[in-house]
Amino acid sequence: MVIYSHSRLSTFEQCPLKFKFKYIDKIIPEIEQTIEGFLGNKVHEVLEIIYNETAKDRTFQLDEVIRIYSEKWNKDFNQNIKIIKKENSIEYYFNQGLSFLIDYFVEHSPFKDNTIAIEKKIIVDLDSEGEYKLQGYIDRLVHHKETNIFEIHDYKTGNFLKTQEELDKDRQLALYSIGVKEMFNQVNEIHLIWHFLAFNKKMISTRTQYQLDQLKQETIELIKKIESTKQFQKNKGVLCNWCEFQNYCNNHPEDYTPPNDSSCNRNIEKKSNWSLYEDEKELSPLVFSNGKSQSDIVNEVLSAIEQGYKIIFIKGVCGSGKSAISLNLAKEIGRTSIIVPIKSLQEQYIKDYTEKNIF
Numbered sequence: 001m002v003i004y005s006h007s008r009l010s011t012f013e014q015c016p017l018k019f020k021f022k023y024i025d026k027i028i029p030e031i032e033q034t035i036e037g038f039l040g041n042k043v044h045e046v047l048e049i050i051y052n053e054t055a056k057d058r059t060f061q062l063d064e065v066i067r068i069y070s071e072k073w074n075k076d077f078n079q080n081i082k083i084i085k086k087e088n089s090i091e092y093y094f095n096q097g098l099s100f101l102i103d104y105f106v107e108h109s110p111f112k113d114n115t116i117a118i119e120k121k122i123i124v125d126l127d128s129e130g131e132y133k134l135q136g137y138i139d140r141l142v143h144h145k146e147t148n149i150f151e152i153h154d155y156k157t158g159n160f161l162k163t164q165e166e167l168d169k170d171r172q173l174a175l176y177s178i179g180v181k182e183m184f185n186q187v188n189e190i191h192l193i194w195h196f197l198a199f200n201k202k203m204i205s206t207r208t209q210y211q212l213d214q215l216k217q218e219t220i221e222l223i224k225k226i227e228s229t230k231q232f233q234k235n236k237g238v239l240c241n242w243c244e245f246q247n248y249c250n251n252h253p254e255d256y257t258p259p260n261d262s263s264c265n266r267n268i269e270k271k272s273n274w275s276l277y278e279d280e281k282e283l284s285p286l287v288f289s290n291g292k293s294q295s296d297i298v299n300e301v302l303s304a305i306e307q308g309y310k311i312i313f314i315k316g317v318c319g320s321g322k323s324a325i326s327l328n329l330a331k332e333i334g335r336t337s338i339i340v341p342i343k344s345l346q347e348q349y350i351k352d353y354t355e356k357n358i359f
């Protein structure tokens, strides 16, 4: 019986071919780690030391934390660690981890908060027959004896902040909470807590028993889907840039289906994303006073999307051609919703886009 993990499930959801490389073919990639992964590991290791040692009544000063982090970084860093965003230096990443730890120290020192386990292994029984199991490791588990409330803490070192809505649907910690309930008696409540270190922000969610039962079912369905999959297709996207199997993927033609709107390996700078016509005559993009054109704006937005930005503002005066920019973006992105503040603008979009064939 295969014991699943959250990352195993997520890998399949992200890209079935990556799942095959990693878990079925068990390929060990040449590039084992990205700088983001390395940074995350070092920060996790330092926090692990802090809480383990605090449990033994040791107290920490900030300069000690900085020293431990620096020593770990210098000892473990090697030239095979891949930097995807070439514009950032190694020092940039080192300083990022440092600032995460400084902010965390200021917020949480002296770290006495009823922590009972670090990197706690959890086994989750998804069904009563023991056919479907999942295992995971909780970054830090807290138990408040007086209230019998547990807290599952997870440290996030990425530059993305999830919304409360996303966390209320998040699978990983919710699954771990099922394991905690099975492991401890008469658990009163479980709080799921994320520390988004890049934002110095702590966010909390909870689940009802009904939600957890539903989650078990959904997870079993996903496992069944994985186990019945015969064709592991590529699913290209922004995350391909961080995929350790890129070389194997590029040499894997039998599963290759060139996607229409794939952003994987797209060279935004070289590609023209502009399309605008009047009376079947192609119109060039407007050029603004700062030298940028409408086409440049489209490319910049697409590039920002590839880098993971979720909210992008384009500010332009009336008549600067924002509608043409947005429709060219829609053309590149695929299915898109355009929301306008007044009815007449909606009518203009419909007229331009569906009647005049200007794109």
Ligand code: SF4
Residues within 6 Å of the ligand: 014, 015, 017, 018, 234, 235, 236, 237, 239, 240, 243, 244, 245, 246, 249, 250, 264
């Ligand atoms: S490079 Fe992209 S498409 Fe290829 S295996 Fe990795 S995630 Fe999948």
